[in-house]
Amino acid sequence: MPLEYITTRVAEVGDGLNVRRALPSRQRRTVGAWCFLDHLGPVDYEAGGGLNVGPHPHIGLQTFTWMIEGEVVHRDSLGNEQTIKPGQVNLMTAGRGISHAEDSPPGRGGHAHAVQLWIALDEAHRHGPPAFRNYPVLPLIARDACRITLLAGSLFGETSPVEVFSPMLGMDVEMQAAGEIAIPLDPAFEHAVLMLEGTAALDGEVVTPDALAYLEPGQDRIALRSEAPARFVLIGGKPFGEEILLWWNFVARSQDEMAEAVRDWNEGTRFGEVHGSPSHPLVAPDVSRLRLREARS
Numbered sequence: 001m002p003l004e005y006i007t008t009r010v011a012e013v014g015d016g017l018n019v020r021r022a023l024p025s026r027q028r029r030t031v032g033a034w035c036f037l038d039h040l041g042p043v044d045y046e047a048g049g050g051l052n053v054g055p056h057p058h059i060g061l062q063t064f065t066w067m068i069e070g071e072v073v074h075r076d077s078l079g080n081e082q083t084i085k086p087g088q089v090n091l092m093t094a095g096r097g098i099s100h101a102e103d104s105p106p107g108r109g110g111h112a113h114a115v116q117l118w119i120a121l122d123e124a125h126r127h128g129p130p131a132f133r134n135y136p137v138l139p140l141i142a143r144d145a146c147r148i149t150l151l152a153g154s155l156f157g158e159t160s161p162v163e164v165f166s167p168m169l170g171m172d173v174e175m176q177a178a179g180e181i182a183i184p185l186d187p188a189f190e191h192a193v194l195m196l197e198g199t200a201a202l203d204g205e206v207v208t209p210d211a212l213a214y215l216e217p218g219q220d221r222i223a224l225r226s227e228a229p230a231r232f233v234l235i236g237g238k239p240f241g242e243e244i245l246l247w248w249n250f251v252a253r254s255q256d257e258m259a260e261a262v263r264d265w266n267e268g269t270r271f272g273e274v275h276g277s278p279s280h281p282l283v284a285p286d287v288s289r290l291r292l293r294e295a296r297s
Helices: 255-267 288-296
Strands: 004-007 009-013 017-023 034-045 052-058 061-069 072-076 081-084 089-093 098-103 110-120 131-135 140-143 146-152 168-175 179-184 190-197 200-202 205-207 211-215 221-226 230-237 245-247 250-252
Touching: 009 034, 017 190, 034 061, 034 190, 034 230, 052 255, 061 072, 061 146, 061 168, 072 089, 072 131, 081 089, 081 131, 089 098, 110 168, 110 190, 168 179, 168 221, 190 221, 205 211, 245 255, 250 255
Parallel strands: none
Antiparallel strands: 004 211, 009 017, 017 034, 034 110, 052 098, 061 089, 061 110, 072 081, 072 098, 089 131, 140 146, 146 168, 168 230, 179 221, 190 211, 190 230, 200 205, 200 221, 245 250
């Protein structure tokens, strides 16, 4: 089955920190319920640098942070303060509304390598209560000289403890030497592979870190071969059966919902307060820009 390549683009988060953004794109908005995918680093930063994303709101989604190297401090309007460490996932369920901040530890330089994803919540869950949980232990699977961390869903008889609300799969695969790995897939799912380090041939086609490789539903396995150590994430899920609108930090169904969320954030209602972050709160862009862009599309 031929691959669809989606070129990643450079985006800026926090105070000038660059990431590679794979989702959303003009070619494809979602892969299953996964609706956002940023790859940060690997990057070294000086004291005062790193990830500094001030308090900001979310609705209608889950934020999913996979920490490979370094540390980030999460603070949210529920009163949670959690330092995420390598090998851990932070999962924040926005539901009807939450705000949070993400900051590198203050006062020292460091190293960061992470993947952040968003998961669109379906109609049954998107108006639910906000929540947060840190997952310090995830299933580790050894296969063919590869180390697989199961981030979401089930694989090879293991199931991730991370609580999601749509059928999906997520994994980090570290190919520790040259070789090949075969991964079984649910043919009802669509999937995508993003190389984090190195390159690999996916069913014979070379995949590099500057593109997301997308696979349509219908495939029950893939094989990746690398001539040197490499690392990638694979995400998948049943095609999301609801039309979503993704703008700024919100996932909604209508422009009116977006406008209401912006108004609530600017007026200090619904989203609560985040305490302790050294970063300034983010200002919501003018929601009329959303209407203008859609009118032109």
